[in-house]
Amino acid sequence: MNIDLKRTGLILLVACMGVLSKASAQLLNEFRPRYMDKPAHVDLDGDGDPDLIKIRLFNGANAIWVDDDDDMTYSDTEGDLDSDCLLIDRNGDGVFAGPGDLSVDWIDNDGDGEADMQLVVENSDLKSVDGWDWSSNYMWIIDDEKDGAFHFINWKELVLRCWTHGGASNFFEDYHGQTLFLKTHAPSYRIKDPGINWENPFIFYDADHDGLTEMSVRLEDKGRFDSAGDVSLNGVVNRAFLSIDLDNDNAPSNEFDYDFSLYFEGKGFSYKDQVHKINNDHADIDARISHLLYDKRWRALNTLVYTSRDVALDRIFNKGEWSRCWMVFDEDDDCERWERVEFYEPKNLFRIGKNNNGIDHNPQADAAGDRGEWDEDNSGKGKLYIGFDGKIHLYGAEKGCWRIDQNAACYQGWGGLYEGGYERLPDEPKQFPTIAYEDTDGDGFFDLIKHDLDGDATFERVTNLRPFNIRYEIIDTRKFTYKEYHNLFEKVADEMWSNALQSIKVAKALKINYKWYASLTSPKSKWEKYSNGYWLQFYIFNDLLTHFEKSNQTDKINTLMKAYYERNWTPLLESIINN
Structure with missing residues (x-):
């Protein structure tokens, strides 16, 4: 009996690869959709090439690939991810882009054959929501650096996962480098104008061109909800956040290491003049598939309105009308969050715990280790000064507090919220040293320093700096990059x-x-x-x-x-x- 060992080995290898693929699918990251059946091609316009691919996903959900640039062929099994749209009837009700559904749209905005933008429309199936629907994501990524990285969808679950990461802070969602996103936590059909967003935008700056983020800007349009739960965005930024990796020590395995954040709140500034065109050249195919879509408006968009990255800082510091300004400094250098060093709030200095009315009230804040300062009338306009302790302080702040975590024992890392539950991962210390600051004469500089170093919530040392007549240089940040x-x-x-x-x-x-x-x-x-x-x-x-x-x-x-x-x-x- 003659056996072709090479051929047999190849068959065994292929068979094993197939088995391993199925076995590992439950344990390894799934970066792409998996299909059950052969694709069914549909030529909508009769020009001899397909415009749609109908297919079933691994879990039986029906999906449609829509070819927006008319380059699909009958040998294709899916879209080519340049100008294509994937519609998934996630809840199996026979309707696409509706409640419970997931849609992903790739857009080649400059015509170079590569996608520059990606939109994910993830609608919850909740019947009614009072305010933001945190389980819905209407979210654009605009790939300014052209690295081809966009959203991360867990294709085992068919869910957008914005916080999945490897290591300490290597997020799969593209927060890295020169990129930006727009987001609204609402089903698309609840957004009055899908061309305007709530986080509008969230901008990431790669100052040294190393593919990592050194600075972020978050601009928020708070919008308003009507009685039906639909949201209208105002075209006005009401809250602005700036975060900086001051020492530029981010690197592979330490992808995010912000050290300092500023926050502004108030009437803000209008961005209605900031109109960005979208290369939308698929009106014909949209007309042919409109009957399939619960909400088709986002497919028809030809503009987005959001503040450009090159004017964002100027709008914040020179155009914004703000009523308060806060600062936070990551003194224990343990923050590896993707968006910012989260802010301490002007609340009880000695209470600790999320939503507990202490300075770390915000669940995203580090329980201990950061220094917060609060200018509640924005008298300092976001200016800074180097203080009595050699540290950067917020000019105009009436009060401040450093909750010391000298060894970063309460290690914050990326924060631990959202993915797997709305809980902090680090254990919160029961006792902690505290240094509090006050500006008692209203000149914009701290002059009263109070130390509680034994953690008994009583200040054992209080120092009045006014007799020293210390002079400070005000640092004007209006033109800072x-x-x-x-x-x-x-x-x-x-x-x-x-x-x-x-x-x-x-x-x-x-x-x-x-x-x-x-x-x-x-x-x-x-x-x-x-x-x-x-x-x-x-x-x-x-x-x-x-x-x-x-x-x-x-x-x-x-x-x-x-x-x-x-x-x-x-x-x-x-x-x-x-x-």
Whole structure:
């Protein structure tokens, strides 16, 4: 008996590949739809080539591929993802693009044969919703960097998954690099004008062209709902969010590492002049399939209205009419969220937990480790200053709070909300150090500093800075781009470290053993210069304070306080050397 081993081996290999494919489908990511039957081609216009492919998905759901650029052939089993639309009757009611359904549209807007835009219309089957329908997604991605990455749909579930990620923050949804999206949490048929959105837009900036995001801008049009639950967007941005990776330390395996965010709220600015054309050249085929669609309006759009990336910062800082401004700083450097460092709110300083009326009330906020500051009348217009502690502060803020998580023990990571449940992943600390800030004289700068370092919710040290007459430089952010924010942090980090080295000289002069803090004395990055430099000064200051108190050198205590809070150790060093 002769056996063709090569042929038999090939058959076995193919058979095994088929078995593995089916077995692994339940465990591995599914990046594409799977089909049950052979495709059925339909020539709608009688020109000899197909315009539709009708097919059933793995779960029996009926689907239609619509060819919008008339390049489909009878050998095709699906659309070619340049100018095509996939309609899925997800709930099996015989209607497409209706309640419970999923639709995906690819658009080649510049005619180069590659899709530049992708729209996902994911409608819930809820009968009525009071306000936003969080299980519905009407969401565009506009691929400015032309990398071909768009939405991530889990094709096992036929559900848009915006928070699925590998590692710490490598999100499958395209938040990376030079991209933007528009989104409204409502079924498409509940949106009065599908050319205007709620998040309108969410912009990501790749300042150094490394394919990663260094800055994000979120512009929100709050809209209004009528009695039927339909939403109308106003063409006005009412809330604006800006987040910055100040030290540009994002990298593969650390894709998102924002450090600082600003938030504006108020009457905002109009963006009705910001009209963007869509290359919509499929009116003929739309007319032939309109009877299949519950909502066909998004197929007919030829414009989108949203603020352009090149004017977004100018609109925020120079055109917006805002009533409040907040700042948050990720002091423990553990935020790997895709959108921003989430904001602390001006609530109870010592309560902790999501929706618990503490500063971390927002479930997306880090339970501990961030510093929030609040300018409740926007008197400072989003300007900044380098404060008494060498840190970046919000000019005009009446109050602020740093809830310290020195070792990032309450490690936030990407946050943990939404995917798998509306819960925080990190354990919340029962006790935490707190530094609170107040502007008592209304000049826009903090002058009262309160420390609760033992976590008993009582401030054991209160320092009035007004006697020091500290002068600050106001930093005008109205013309800032990412480069200016990055340069500002570099300056802050270098100055922080320089001052830390000066504090070491003072410790040496007094024979205070600073080498207990040796682990802080060899920074390996700008961030470590910033963070280690602060903590070195903090510990040395407290050692010096204890030394002067024990030796009854009360005259030196005032000089020490001035050195520490005015960020100038030289007068203290000179007084020690000269004595």
